[in-house]
Amino acid sequence: MTIPAIPRRIDVIRTFKEQGGYVAAVLPIHYPRSLLRAFNILPVEVWGPPGIKARDGAKHLQPYVCSIVHNALSFLQSGGLDITDILIVPHTCDSLQGLGSILLDFVSPKQPVIPIYLPRGKRESDVDFFANELRSIYRQLEAITGHSPTDADLLQSIYREEAADKLLSELHRCRRNLPFSNLAFYRLLRNREHLPAETFMELAQKALAQKVDTTQDGGIPILLSGIVPEPMSLLGAISQMGGVVAADDLACCGRRLYPPGQSDDPFRRIAERILYAPPDPTRGNSIKERLEHLLQLVETSGAKGVIFYEVKFCEPELFDLPQLRQGLQEAGLPSLTIEMDLNDPLSHQALTRLEAFLEMIQ
Ligand code: SF4
Numbered sequence: 001m002t003i004p005a006i007p008r009r010i011d012v013i014r015t016f017k018e019q020g021g022y023v024a025a026v027l028p029i030h031y032p033r034s035l036l037r038a039f040n041i042l043p044v045e046v047w048g049p050p051g052i053k054a055r056d057g058a059k060h061l062q063p064y065v066c067s068i069v070h071n072a073l074s075f076l077q078s079g080g081l082d083i084t085d086i087l088i089v090p091h092t093c094d095s096l097q098g099l100g101s102i103l104l105d106f107v108s109p110k111q112p113v114i115p116i117y118l119p120r121g122k123r124e125s126d127v128d129f130f131a132n133e134l135r136s137i138y139r140q141l142e143a144i145t146g147h148s149p150t151d152a153d154l155l156q157s158i159y160r161e162e163a164a165d166k167l168l169s170e171l172h173r174c175r176r177n178l179p180f181s182n183l184a185f186y187r188l189l190r191n192r193e194h195l196p197a198e199t200f201m202e203l204a205q206k207a208l209a210q211k212v213d214t215t216q217d218g219g220i221p222i223l224l225s226g227i228v229p230e231p232m233s234l235l236g237a238i239s240q241m242g243g244v245v246a247a248d249d250l251a252c253c254g255r256r257l258y259p260p261g262q263s264d265d266p267f268r269r270i271a272e273r274i275l276y277a278p279p280d281p282t283r284g285n286s287i288k289e290r291l292e293h294l295l296q297l298v299e300t301s302g303a304k305g306v307i308f309y310e311v312k313f314c315e316p317e318l319f320d321l322p323q324l325r326q327g328l329q330e331a332g333l334p335s336l337t338i339e340m341d342l343n344d345p346l347s348h349q350a351l352t353r354l355e356a357f358l359e360m361i362q
Contacts, residue, residue: 003184004206009044009194013083016042016196022145024086027072027099028227029251029282031090031116032134032270037197038149038157039141041086045193046072047252050230050342052080060102066313067342068227069095073102076109086144090116092282093316114140120284122275130271138267154266162260162273164197167204169257172247176215178207182235182245189253219244220362221302223294226309227251227317230342234309237351243358247301249294250309255280281316290320291327298333305361306335307354311342334361 013023022041036043048071057073075081087109089100100115117133119126142148149157168189171178175185188207192200220243229235229250238245248254258277261269279285279293294306306328310317325335336357338350 003180003188004203006187006191006203007195007199010083012194012196012199013042013044017083022085023083024088025076025081025084025111026088027090027092027096028068029090029092029280030118030256030274030277031088032137032274033197034157034161034266034270035134035137035141035154036088037161038154039145039147041141041145042194042196043088044084045252046075046081047193047228048072048230048342049075049080052078052343054343060106061098064313065095065098066311068311069099071342073099073107076103077107081109081111085111086141087111087113088116089113090118092118093314095313095315112140112144118283119275122283122285126275127268127271130275131265131267134267134270151266155264155269158261158266158269158273160197162258164192164201164204165258165273166260167201167208168192170208171204172254172257174208174211176217176221176244176246177211177213179210179212179216180207182239182243183232186229186232186235186245186253192256193252217244220358221246221304222358222361223247223249223297223301223303223306224309225249225294225306227311227314229309230340231346233346237346237354238358241355241358242362243354246303247297249278249290249297251280251282254278254297281320287320287323287327291324294324294328295331295333304334305357306333307357308335308337310337310339312339 017023024036024041024043026043026045028047033043048068052071052075054070054074056077057070060073061070089096091097091100103109103113114137119129171189191203222243222245224245255278258273261272263269263272279289308321321337328335
């Protein structure tokens, strides 16, 4: 059994542009995919990227800003995002908010920069606020592209993303009944970061067609939390040590299992989808909500421990950790924290701690 053939990111971008579309480079974490696609803009996410020379960004950023932001700015300044037409910078955290200001006030890249202000809650007033923010982004995209999609166009785009996210949730749900390694499975999932929804759905359907009735691995089940599993050799290392990622609470994956919206107003519907997604500290969800969510994931997946795989200097994550880990401990669930920098390989120390943790919980 094999993972379906995955198109290369650069080929996807070139093909989309050759067909008359635009491409937006999008910083983490939450943004309105369907709104962009209604303007024929393909969102391509930029989680760093890892393993680049982050020198250029260091001229503008303090050393205690995380490597995702350092790398993104360096990548932009070295021409790595020249193929893109728009930069989208959600105000996910102080570091990304700072990056947005640097881009708007100092660096002035060739692409227009669109910041996104996310509310820190999910009350009715938060949905109102975010729907208005999305209307403002609509007007900016209208000015850039000259297109004015109707409400019907927007809803059609929303329904397509909802269908893709339904398949993404299905992949998460039956991951242990699919014949893929940890690494192959996450390579598949992370295609949602740059493939058009319709292409991702084809891949997901081919993968789900390989589902079997019995659990495919006998590894030690763990729950993986954090921002992004980079370097992705982490996933191979977990397999080699006898572990299996049975569920995740990663910002790039499990925290973006957006539910369908309810409203017939396209802007409200997009807002509902993002604000009602699984809890995320960058959207202001409480530690209590996060703990309940983690315990729920543990219960449904059978995970025996939680690994918090964190980007160094990531304040939203690191602030929650002491209380989250204490809550897990009180529930009888061991946890481990590993911090990484996107530009470093997995350290021997990290591998040793991972191995010791897996031995302890098996
Ligand atoms: S890793 Fe943390 S600090 Fe860095 S961009 Fe992501 S949320 Fe912000």
